[in-house]
Amino acid sequence: MEYKVKDISLAPKGKLMVEWAEQHMPVLRHIRQKYSEEKPLKGIKIAACMHVTKETAVLMLTLRDAGAEVALSASNPLSTQDPVAAYLATEGISIFAWRGMKEDEYFEAIARAASIGPNITMDDGGDLTVMIHKLAHGITEGIDYRIGKEFLSSDIAKGIYGGTEETTTGVIRLKALEKDGKLLYPVIAVNDSKTKYMFDNRYGTGQSSLDGILRATNILFAGKNVVVAGYGWVGRGIAWRAKGLGARVLVVEPDPIKALEAYYDGFYVSDMSTAAELGDVFITATGNRDVIRTEHFLKMKSGAILANAGHFNVEISVADLEKIAVSKRKINENVEEYLLPNNRRLYLIAEGRLVNLAAAEGHPSEVMDLSFGNQALAVKTLLKKHVSLRPKVYRLPGSIDRKIAYIKLKALGVKIEKLTPEQKKYLESWSS
Structure with missing residues (x-):
């Protein structure tokens, strides 16, 4: 061994x-x-x-x-x-x-x-x-x-x-x-x-991603504009948990069916270009790369927080952020501050890696x-x-x-209903 x-x-x-x-x-x-x-x-x-x-x-x-x-x-x-x-x-x-x-x-x-x-x-x-x-x-x-x-x-x-x-x-x-x-x-x-996926992805990532952000920053979610990129099971969990903490949630989603679902779930739905100007906290959960990149960074408010809940550290383009930043400094173990040419400051959590595991306990x-x-x-x-x-x-x-x-x-300790033989037979029959 x-x-x-x-x-x-x-x-x-x-x-x-x-x-x-x-x-x-x-x-x-x-x-x-x-x-x-x-x-x-x-x-x-x-x-x-x-x-x-x-x-x-x-x-x-x-x-x-x-x-x-x-x-x-x-x-x-x-x-x-x-x-x-x-x-x-x-x-x-x-x-x-x-x-x-x-x-x-x-x-x-x-x-x-x-x-x-x-x-x-x-x-x-x-x-x-x-x-x-x-x-x-x-x-x-x-x-x-x-x-x-x-x-x-x-x-x-x-x-x-x-x-x-x-x-x-x-x-x-x-x-x-x-x-x-x-x-x-x-x-x-x-x-x-x-x-x-219905439990780990939704409830697990939903809670632990926000836990990671809170441990790294100790911000108040209530009143914040939280941008969630992706409305799969992970994105759903994050959006609902952020809403539960009092945030106003914006969903960025390219799939029309998922976007429509997010809309009818009560979330504001937009593209990233629009959301970049509004967000206070950005959380990516897409499984894709370069979801947030140079043109988005330059539109963001000073003080915006960037976190990734996807598996790989490719969703937030850290390379773009490094390229355009005038300077950077480490705020704490899991937060780096980037000063942009427009004098705005962005805060990246855990190098853009999985926020729930890099900044919390998963x-x-x-x-x-x-x-x-x-x-x-x-x-x-x-x-x-x-x-x-x-x-x-x-x-x-x-x-x-x-x-x-x-x-x-x-x-x-949860008891659930049991079907009677007649009910089982009814559900398996094509005849009424």
């Missing part, structure tokens, strides 16, 4: 953090207990590239207790909780993660995790999956290929039964691989499960319980069915969604 973390002496603190998270994750506790007895993953190697948080730790320990050999790398240079990483290193997890990784260190960590020769990959954003596929297809562009080639062979994909993907961004990349005919093994898009444990319950069951599904699956992007069966929901409801 290898590891590279910031400070192994932080492990006792990490242990307490993980225990706190597990107390609030009844679905994963249930699965962990069951898997610990059955050992369904015995002899299986899992390489994971995920945000190293206390919730992720509960998932990794669940997989370990199920019999798997697990190696973990960070899926964002700023999202690692160092005490948690240290604790996992003492618990038999090969982990390569620390907060503040440089770009080459980040990709080296991914390659080191993959060097165990995985049967299953678990990804959060697609960086692990893309590295493996670049090596396999001989696509030599990018630092991920250069560093991956130092640690991994080009035939690494041959031993992989399948993979899982946690995020919207990652699923987009996987579907592009599939469309190009380059996807080499089946991948389950955990993000597309209802008990993931999603609440209660909601990650659902997402990681999906992850654990997806691994078992892949082991059971991988021989019959083609290299495609799959969704988990609806029966697993319902199973996770039932476990969660039982833990919450």
Whole structure:
């Protein structure tokens, strides 16, 4: 077991953090207990590239207790909780993660995790999956290929039964691989499960993104004009939570159906050019690049705050901001001030990286319980069915969604209605 973390002496603190998270994750506790007895993953190697948080730790320990050999790398240079990483290193997890990784260190960590020769990959954003596929297809562009080639062979994909993907961004990349005919093994898009995106993306990101902004700035949301770019499940959650805090919310959305939905949900809908002049706080959640760029920065009020809730730090064009700024200075650990030629000052949070993880602790444990319950069951599904699956992007069966929901409801003490045999028959019949 290898590891590279910031400070192994932080492990006792990490242990307490993980225990706190597990107390609030009844679905994963249930699965962990069951898997610990059955050992369904015995002899299986899992390489994971995920945000190293206390919730992720509960998932990794669940997989370990199920019999798997697990190696973990960070899926964002700023999202690692160092005490948690240290604790996992003492618990038999090969982990390569620390907060503040440089770009080459980040990709080296991914390659080191993959060097165990995985049967299953678990990804959060697609960086692990893309590295493996670049090596396999001989696509030599990018630092991920250069560093991956130092640690991994080009035939690494041959031993992989399948993979899982946690995020919207990652699923987009996987579907592009599939469309190009380059996807080499089946991948389950955990993000597309209802008990993931309807809860994690909406309630989890909605709350934790605002939490990150508040921790970094301590501003008052009430009365602010908050611009939310993107009205997918993440954007919906952010918009509704900002509205709940008393903000006036403007939604920027290119999809006409989503834009219409935002309008009828009671939000002002506009393009970014118009919104740039009105916003006090800007939060991107699109999965696309250059959503806010030079022409928008120059229109913004002095004091405007910029935050990103998308997976990669490409939605706010930091390169444009760096290029046009007269000067910049660090206000605190997670806020940088940029002085523009028009003498206005803009404030960028966490380098434009995932604000909820870089400036806060990520999603609440209660909601990650659902997402990681999906992850654990997806691994078992892949082991059971991988021989019959083609290299495609799959969704988990609806029966697993319902199973996770039932476990969660039982833990919450919630009773739901049961259909009578007559009602079931009525719903299954075409005749009245």
